[in-house]
Amino acid sequence: NAGVTQTPKFRILKIGQSMTLQCTQDMNHNYMYWYRQDPGMGLKLIYYSVGAGITDKGEVPNGYNVSRSTTEDFPLRLELAAPSQTSVYFCASSSAVRRGATGANVLTFGAGSRLTVL
């Protein structure tokens, strides 16, 4: 029962380098999300996807790109790393929307990826 798996757990990048954070879920969830958490702060939504082939920007999308070719995978790409992208990144997924009524579309999170840009 893996849930949401993120790799790598830790990474140090130099300014201007590129990298991809991998995210895979095995719960057949349609919805997937990428968040970043800066020290002592809450989570900010970077990008999200409502299904394969569909992605949309969240609150802080600049400097990032995503793709969703399959239901299971939702990689996050950093093209030109900057010190401002030093953060902990969380991938999450949820099932179909049931807002409001009894029953929750609980966000299931990965363990997080700590990225440092020097």
Next chain:
Amino acid sequence: AQKITQTQPGMFVQEKEAVTLDCTYDTSDPSYGLFWYKQPSSGEMIFLIYQGSYDQQNATEGRYSLNFQKARKSANLVISASQLGDSAMYFCAIQEAGNQFYFGTGTSLTVIP
């Protein structure tokens, strides 16, 4: 405007006492969900409790209850009989139309022996 506001950066509670963590929200969507997550020092995000906007009764999950005051747009988390393991960051979140989830800045809870 912030969708979720948590005004208590840090809280202290004596072991075995109850504590309330505040959360107010801002939405014009009549259909929404409210969540609380716990983040211990190890960093993972743990789901605690959920309240739907149409739910008539306050949600409860073991020692956790959600004091939902819809007119005030308030969704406070109440932890009863605090334990040392409850020391963590606590985040309130709202799920709106489009299935986006927005989080507050969190409250750091410390349980004192």
